[in-house]
Amino acid sequence: DGGITQSPKYLFRKEGQNVTLSCEQNLNHDAMYWYRQDPGQGLRLIYYSQIVNDFQKGDIAEGYSVSREKKESFPLTVTSAQKNPTAFYLCASSFTRRDRLLHFGNGTRLTVT
Amino acid sequence: QQQVKQSPQSLIVQKGGISIINCAYENTAFDYFPWYQQFPGKGPALLIAIRPDVSEKKEGRFTISFNKSAKQFSLHIMDSQPGDSATYFCAASMGSGNNAGNMLTFGGGTRLMVKP
Numbered sequence: 322d323g324g325i326t327q328s329p330k331y332l333f334r335k336e337g338q339n340v341t342l343s344c345e346q347n348l349n350h351d352a353m354y355w356y357r358q359d360p361g362q363g364l365r366l367i368y369y370s371q372i373v374n375d376f377q378k379g380d381i382a383e384g385y386s387v388s389r390e391k392k393e394s395f396p397l398t399v400t401s402a403q404k405n406p407t408a409f410y411l412c413a414s415s416f417t418r419r420d421r422l423l424h425f426g427n428g429t430r431l432t433v434t
Numbered sequence: 435q436q437q438v439k440q441s442p443q444s445l446i447v448q449k450g451g452i453s454i455i456n457c458a459y460e461n462t463a464f465d466y467f468p469w470y471q472q473f474p475g476k477g478p479a480l481l482i483a484i485r486p487d488v489s490e491k492k493e494g495r496f497t498i499s500f501n502k503s504a505k506q507f508s509l510h511i512m513d514s515q516p517g518d519s520a521t522y523f524c525a526a527s528m529g530s531g532n533n534a535g536n537m538l539t540f541g542g543g544t545r546l547m548v549k550p
Contacts, residue, residue, distance in 0.1 A: 325477070327477075330475075360543075361443055361542050361543070362542055362543075363438075363440070363523055363540035363541050363542045363543050364478070364523065364538075364540040365540075366537060369537070379537075411477050411478070413477070421466050421468070421527050421538065422468075422480060423470075423478075423480070423538065425477030425478050425479065426477050427475065427476050427477050428475075428476070428477055
């Protein structure tokens with residue numbers, strides 16, 4: 322079955338620690354995205370990548386970093402510089418950067434205390 | 435600045451009733467308006483989408499109504515069922531062709547509960 326796998330489902334970290342969220346897809350999609358979901362604020366774009374070894378900042382990139390070394394993988398690091406990191410993080414992909422149909426993973430809920 | 439405003443934030447409907455969720459947008463360059471459905475603990479999934487050259491699109495019990503002059507669009511769920519209980523997001527994008535031109539801008543979401 323093709324899809325997007327995010328792991329872990331739940332993640333707990335102490336304040337001041339960096340944490341990396343995993344996102345893997347086997348859909349052979351070129352484009353991948355990271356969104357942050359907070360109650361009442363919808364989905365906000367953190368970073369996106371249109372092709373391997375290339376990525377761009379989204380609307381709320383501060384305190385986050387990404388890499389795209391392989392087509393299948395787009396990990397997100399939440400750094401200690403992110404002021405309010407507790408949230409539900411969603412990874413998505415699309416066939417190409419022009420394809421507006423997004424396929425989402427099931428998310429990682431990050432809690433930082 | 436939220437370019438797509440969604441209301442209400444939460445909605446309770448009796449089984450068999452009509453659920454209506456509204457969205458308003460500001461950017462007249464938007465030309466694609468999808469609705470995503472998200473169940474608890476899951477990622478959103480595309481439910482239905484419309485382009486501004488039509489005023490209505492229906493798929494089963496789900497209908498999008500689109501008012502270009504008012505810059506508004508809405509989702510109607512007919513004969514709502516408890517299994518429809520989920521969070522619904524409207525979104526909009528423009529196909530300008532540049533790097534960020536096809537990025538979806540999402541509304542704030544509506545949590546729908548359908549009571550048996």
